[in-house]
Amino acid sequence: MEFELTPAIEILKRTPATLNSLLRDLPQPWLVQNEGPETWSPYDVIGHLVHGEETDWIPRAKIILEHGETRAFVPFDRVAMFEESEGKSITELLDTFAQLRAENLRELQALNLTSDLLNKRGRHPELGVVTLRQLLSTWVGHDLGHIRQVVRAMSKQYRDAVGPWRAYLSILEE
């Protein structure tokens, strides 16, 4: 599938509701257990998504539009949430994420991106030359990847509880 702005926004605007449906008011053990050392719990993931709204997608889109390839993006801190989320409830993080996402989609619409602008090039500090179209496609893929991660972390809590059915549930082994 080629990236097009309207269907991509359709996905981006749904992510807060999807995460609310999955996580809001869930009993705590579902929220804070991760998949083992160096992995993230659903709570960690929401903090990471909040940090992305603040520093990644729209700020990078603006760098591309204003500076093209001449200025590399500020590197994204993948683990900033371990400090930033401290003391915050999952409800607070979900609310912040929903609010920031709505604001960022308004900003995105206000950029009035044409096909030419979407093809504009920027510079990723590690990956090199990328286009605005690729950045926005990645925003969508990143959302879906982290929804998948939340669901996988939850399912693994039942790895033993399912007994012999473990043989049929590939998600438990990922």
Next chain:
Amino acid sequence: MEFELTPAIEILKRTPATLNSLLRDLPQPWLVQNEGPETWSPYDVIGHLVHGEETDWIPRAKIILEHGETRAFVPFDRVAMFEESEGKSITELLDTFAQLRAENLRELQALNLTSDLLNKRGRHPELGVVTLRQLLSTWVGHDLGHIRQVVRAMSKQYRDAVGPWRAYLSILEE
């Protein structure tokens, strides 16, 4: 995590809303594209979940409660949806799933399952002896596995669109 009825129901009752948030009114290409030969689209998955509500979880729970290990479950047809979903819109399937899930959770509550009843054994036609507790844990794991599958199928539509970021998005390679 040990299986407990109340937190498990918390997950089971959320799945229709999660799938609605992900899929309802999405542009058609997101719904019907799968991950390649012998894989399922989001549309296929919802039909499969409908069939599970009709023939798998509660019917099997009742077989365990009524017949214990003396009667094996009827084998579950994993691909029944390829015929059963024919001619139905995704909206219709999502509505049917939500309605059947709500009915099944009412039936589950009405069974008044005690810890002793949850430990009752039944017979799976392939896996052999299983408990009611394991069956209900699997219902939860099966939901989460198929949410994961829907999200993965959607994300793969952008496998090429993300350009160099493909290196960072492990969901595109699963």
